[in-house]
Amino acid sequence: AQTVTQSQPEMSVQEAETVTLSCTYDTSESDYYLFWYKQPPSRQMILVIRQEAYKQQNATENRFSVNFQKAAKSFSLKISDSQLGDAAMYFCAYSNYGGATNKLIFGTGTLLAVQP
């Protein structure tokens, strides 16, 4: 079975600084998807960034980028120029590639605080 581990329950960053959130996962599959989701206090889960395992290039979305290390099964999220609105719970998630469903397997989350 696939698992996702986030070892940082809480992180803090100064506004305009850079922060990196860590995630490791375990799977026997060679093709899969990895995600970072943001869950603000209102609870609506929002997709931040997605990485296909077969792609060697790290995904980037504006101030958000990932460091995907397939051999190490590591998938970290870097937030550059942190903003107050980035404060939220961040979840790393995994999904199998192909098949009838794309159910997500989540880590336990990292609560990010942004200090003004």
Add this chain to the structure above:
Amino acid sequence: GAGVSQSPRYKVAKRGQDVALRCDPISGHVSLFWYQQALGQGPEFLTYFQNEAQLDKSGLPSDRFFAERPEGSVSTLKIQRTQQEDSAVYLCASSLPAGLAGFNSYNEQFFGPGTRLTVL
């Protein structure tokens, strides 16, 4: 509607009561997922529908949990004889079906705001 909606947003039940939680997916989204998020934890998969067919119910924790989607749009998650360990936020997500944009393509899951269930 613009997004996934869920109702009620908050539900308090006495232990032993039955509850029903509703999810309205995004129009045109044939895939629908239910997740359970306990306090301080990440969401955990409960069940998956494609249209009205329940294709995966491997995450339902017990036979007290039942989900349906009779017309392939609105879905209801029912919990019978609620227990305190059922207290959690129940999240619904919808998406276009896997593979619609091409073989092995991925379609983003859009989440609703969740229903917070508290069992006393």
